[in-house]
Amino acid sequence: MEQINYKLEVFEGPMDLLLSLISKHKLDIYDIPIMELVEQYTDYVRRMQEADMDVASEFLEMAARLVYIKTVSLLPKSEEAEELKRELTGELLEYRDCQIMAGKLKDTAGGFELYTKGPDEVEADMTYENFHEPFELLSAYQAAIGKRGRKLPPPVEAFTEIVHRKIVSVQSRISFILTSISGKGRRTFSSLIRSSNSRSEMVATFLALLELIRDKKVITTDDGDDMTIEIKRS
Secondary structure (H helix, E strand, O other): OOOOOOOOOOOOOOOHHHHHHHHHOOOOOOOHHHHHHHHHHHHHHHHHHHHOOOOOOHHHHHHHHHHHHHHOOHHHHHHHHHHHHHHHHHHHHHHHHHHHHHHHHHHHOOOOOOOOOOOOOOOOOOOOOOOOHHHHHHHHHHHHHHHHHOOOOOOHHHHHHHHOOOOHHHHHHHHHHHHHHHOOEEHHHHHHHHHHOHHHHHHHHHHHHHHHHHOOOOEEEEEOEEEEEEEEOO
16 A cells, blocks of 8 residues: 655744744734644654654754743743743744744845845954953853753753652541550640651641541540540540
8 A cells, every 4th residue: 555645844943833833723922822832843843753854953952842831831830931931932923023024025125136246355353352240251151051941851850859759648647647546545736747757748647637527536625735636436
């Protein structure tokens, strides 16, 4: 069976491809739906690779940048995601304006005869005479590194703390509270909280205690400084 080949349009660069996708799918360039744009962009790059096209590194770099923006956008109240989207929107608008002006210049120059002249050799003085304070150079370096770093995907180490964090269930802390009270007869609220080894365990202990009180499995008494907890007997 003859294989079906699809002819893919060739783009000058990632910005050209993004503008084409935004126009084709009628997306709002001022409020880019990053989730949809990432899927469309990565799908096109994948088809370019399947067609054995020479995929420039700048296309892959933009794909990594879009995936990073998508990842950051999934986090609650991410100011970085909004800043990255504004940067991308500004670059797209600037690139679009340059395309429009280039088209107008091309149309204007179409009615004139063009004459070209070879470049003249000019001896340039490459001595840099401006003086900068050390803190100015440091600020410029830090700004350049920071802007470039935001375009790269986060390192694996950035997710280590999230992935390796122990998740404590409320049900396990319910069993802990009941077992603890059964052995000692009663426990104070503060002692239960102090027995927690992590913030996650502390929150689960507090939620577990609320459930036990709601289900009337324990009774609490307040002596003014702390709250005492006992198992409710039938």
